[in-house]
Amino acid sequence: MDKIIGSNIERIREIGSTNNYAAQQLLTKSLIEGTIFIADSQVEGRGQVLNKWESEPNKNLTFSILLYPDFLEINKQFELSKAISLGVCDFLKDIMGNTSIKWPNDIYIGKGKVAGILIENSVRINKISSSIVGIGLNVNQQFFTGDAPNPVSLSQITGKVYDLEESLYRLCLKIDARYHQLRSGEFGKIDYDYTDLLYQQGYWSNYSDENGDFEGKILGVDFIGRLMVETRTGKIKKFNYKEIVFK
Numbered sequence: 001m002d003k004i005i006g007s008n009i010e011r012i013r014e015i016g017s018t019n020n021y022a023a024q025q026l027l028t029k030s031l032i033e034g035t036i037f038i039a040d041s042q043v044e045g046r047g048q049v050l051n052k053w054e055s056e057p058n059k060n061l062t063f064s065i066l067l068y069p070d071f072l073e074i075n076k077q078f079e080l081s082k083a084i085s086l087g088v089c090d091f092l093k094d095i096m097g098n099t100s101i102k103w104p105n106d107i108y109i110g111k112g113k114v115a116g117i118l119i120e121n122s123v124r125i126n127k128i129s130s131s132i133v134g135i136g137l138n139v140n141q142q143f144f145t146g147d148a149p150n151p152v153s154l155s156q157i158t159g160k161v162y163d164l165e166e167s168l169y170r171l172c173l174k175i176d177a178r179y180h181q182l183r184s185g186e187f188g189k190i191d192y193d194y195t196d197l198l199y200q201q202g203y204w205s206n207y208s209d210e211n212g213d214f215e216g217k218i219l220g221v222d223f224i225g226r227l228m229v230e231t232r233t234g235k236i237k238k239f240n241y242k243e244i245v246f247k
């Protein structure tokens with residue numbers, strides 16, 4: 001099995017956003033699948049929906065992976081998101097327990113967010129022609145000053161300092177294994193593992209939506225990645241991103 005993720009690594013000392021940089025590079029060069037753009041210092045990191053991604057220089061992993069998942073139809077794009085989330089969790093599980101995926105793809109340890117994923121796809125004739133998978137993993141940072149809710153780093157939890165090179169290497173191996181699973185069409189396995197790791201899955205918790213507060217039980221995601229939540233009346237509600245708030 002050839003290694004795809006990290007087969008080519010481009011290190012950048014300082015950049016606004018590795019996702020933006022990867023997109024620019026893709027416009028001007030042909031790049032092999034799995035190329036990683038990693039920044040020692042990312043000064044304008046982007047998160048989901050115009051959020052910022054805070055990362056102190058040389059303390060964390062902030063990188064983007066270039067993929068060509070042209071075997072995936074656009075209506076299956078959430079499968080890629082699942083596979084990447086699982087790769088990050090597989091890496092974390094070797095370090096500690098209590099890892100989960102807060103839908104859609106925030107990576108949690110306990111009640112703290114340790115990693116964020118920003119995937120930007122390009123589509124050609126109904127297939128994903130290229131994908132820029134941005135990952136921010138909080139590794140050695142001790143203090144967070146931004147307004148993101150509950151950030152946490154590996155080091156804050158374990159009290160250890162981690163080697164960033166080695167962490168990147170191990171993380172890439174795990175993501176690579178999941179990407180191969182995806183390429184082989186093992187959607188059932190990916191969905192099973194993703195559902196199993198979903199934050200607050202399988203028990204009653206408090207949420208709110210456009211109609212107000214309610215108690216719900218997360219069941220999993222549907223075929224396009226909408227969150228499926230059972231309500232106390234036995235109804236199953238489906239949510240797109242930002243349509244449900246975890247209380």
Ligand code: BTN
Nearest residue numbers: 017045046047048116117134136
């Ligand atoms: C989120 O949780 O909102 C997603 C955060 C994604 C952050 C990473 S860091 C590397 C890559 N470059 C960016 O500008 N963002 C992603």
